[in-house]
Amino acid sequence: MLILIEYPNLIYYLTLNMYMGSPALHEFVIGIGQWFQGVGMAVAPLGDLGANINNSLVNAAPGFRHSLEAAGTSLTSPIFQLDDAGKYVLSQNLAAWTAAVLALFYSAYASSRSHRRVRGR
Numbered sequence: 001m002l003i004l005i006e007y008p009n010l011i012y013y014l015t016l017n018m019y020m021g022s023p024a025l026h027e028f029v030i031g032i033g034q035w036f037q038g039v040g041m042a043v044a045p046l047g048d049l050g051a052n053i054n055n056s057l058v059n060a061a062p063g064f065r066h067s068l069e070a071a072g073t074s075l076t077s078p079i080f081q082l083d084d085a086g087k088y089v090l091s092q093n094l095a096a097w098t099a100a101v102l103a104l105f106y107s108a109y110a111s112s113r114s115h116r117r118v119r120g121r
Contacts, residue, residue: 003091008076 003010019025036050082090
């Protein structure tokens with residue numbers, strides 16, 4: 001999650017590279033689009049309903065994105081303003097804290113389990 005906060009374009013570039021690097025995925029997406037067009041032409045009222053839903057989502061998308069950016073900017077702007085060394089220190093600190101907390105949770109889990117005695121020892 002921290003990597004996505006530090007480099008928010010990662011999802012975009014991963015998706016773009018996956019889409020451009022895989023001809024099978026590209027053909028699959030084109031095929032799905034053609035299938036939806038065929039269904040829309042075969043059932044005209046259903047196609048109009050889909051077009052109306054699509055148009056409303058397309059019109060609402062910029063406002064939704066701006067609201068997410070405004071909320072995310074207030075939370076992540078201090079991280080964006082860090083230099084590379086600061087981001088590195090932050091990610092290393094988060095990794096250390098995550099490992100420590102997981103070790104504490106595991107030790108609490110392991111100590112809460114009942115131990116079976118082996119006879120004859």
